[in-house]
Amino acid sequence: MTDTDQYAVKQEPYYRPVGDETELFEAAHAARMPVMLKGPTGCGKSRFVSWMAWRLQRPLVTVACNEDMTAADLVGRYLLDADGTRWQDGPLTLAARIGAICYLDEVVEARQDTTVVIHPLTDHRRVLPLEKKGELVEAHPDFHLVISYNPGYQNLMKDLKPSTKQRFGALHFDFPEAETEAEILVHEAGVDRTTAERLVQVGQRGRNLKGHGLDEGISTRLLVYAGQLIARGIAPGAACRMALVHPITDDPDLRDTLEAAVDTHFPD
Ligand SMILES: Nc1ncnc2c1ncn2[C@@H]1O[C@H](COP(=O)(O)OP(=O)(O)OP(=O)(O)O)[C@@H](O)[C@H]1O
Numbered sequence: 048m049t050d051t052d053q054y055a056v057k058q059e060p061y062y063r064p065v066g067d068e069t070e071l072f073e074a075a076h077a078a079r080m081p082v083m084l085k086g087p088t089g090c091g092k093s094r095f096v097s098w099m100a101w102r103l104q105r106p107l108v109t110v111a112c113n114e115d116m117t118a119a120d121l122v123g124r125y126l127l128d129a130d131g132t133r134w135q136d137g138p139l140t141l142a143a144r145i146g147a148i149c150y151l152d153e154v155v156e157a158r159q160d161t162t163v164v165i166h167p168l169t170d171h172r173r174v175l176p177l178e179k180k181g182e183l184v185e186a187h188p189d190f191h192l193v194i195s196y197n198p199g200y201q202n203l204m205k206d207l208k209p210s211t212k213q214r215f216g217a218l219h220f221d222f223p224e225a226e227t228e229a230e231i232l233v234h235e236a237g238v239d240r241t242t243a244e245r246l247v248q249v250g251q252r253g254r255n256l257k258g259h260g261l262d263e264g265i266s267t268r269l270l271v272y273a274g275q276l277i278a279r280g281i282a283p284g285a286a287c288r289m290a291l292v293h294p295i296t297d298d299p300d301l302r303d304t305l306e307a308a309v310d311t312h313f314p315d
């Protein structure tokens with residue numbers, strides 16, 4: 048199996064477009080303009096990227112970034128084996144060689160000195176210098192860099208340098224409108240429309256508490272979880288407590304407020 052096959056998105060992922068993100072992404076992809084997806088956790092950013100990779104018929108290489116990540120984790124390193132040393136491409140190098148969409152998830156988590164390795168790939172040069180190996184990799188014409196980031200977790204210590212930020216066009220994601228979100232829940236969780244609509248209402252109540260003790264609102268992902276429990280026969284109240292209330296707060300007052308919202312929308 049070649050790398051290109053291994054990273055292909057073989058089946059169409061379910062993604063419900065919520066605005067003009069599809070055409071904007073397609074135009075950015077055609078121009079090979081690096082794209083930044085901004086938005087809260089669990090609102091569909093990763094799902095959107097895999098759907099776009101499927102639509103555009105490009106392999107997708109995803110990297111979950113973290114603060115311990117080094118430049119070598121992205122570009123590659125020499126490994127020791129029985130016959131001596133052998134160069135192993137990192138995921139960014141691999142994506143540049145095979146012409147993949149490279150998705151760096153939660154890129155602010157990486158240290159700034161790690162993030163700068165993407166710079167030469169994101170301007171007209173479209174190259175990646177492998178300094179340790181003494182090779183200059185020219186990106187495949189189809190290579191496209193996409194990063195995600197959640198503005199909610201942003202702080203002064205953890206932000207992208209302006210010189211990194213200004214290499215990207217940005218698409219802003221947010222939770223879908225009620226109708227659309229209910230449609231997503233019906234599809235993803237297998238609940239009926241009425242249950243989906245009620246879950247969305249509980250979700251919206253939780254989102255209104257953002258900034259009033261909650262750092263992040265109840266995500267679409269958590270609403271899907273609640274729906275999946277209900278679809279497996281769990282009583283809605285218990286499902287909502289497990290998936291919507293307890294994961295997001297340890298504060299007894301907030302918990303009571305959210306549980307009251309659950310009881311309002313699922314009285315039975
Ligand atoms: N527009 C959408 N179409 C289909 N499913 C969606 C959509 N938005 C959200 N979802 C559902 O929400 C879940 C979470 O979405 P996803 O994993 O893409 O979130 P994310 O924005 O990447 O979150 P994170 O920042 O935490 O990685 C998906 O598994 C899917 O079930």
Ligand SMILES: [Mg+2]
Nearest residue numbers: 092093094152
């Ligand atoms: Mg994601």
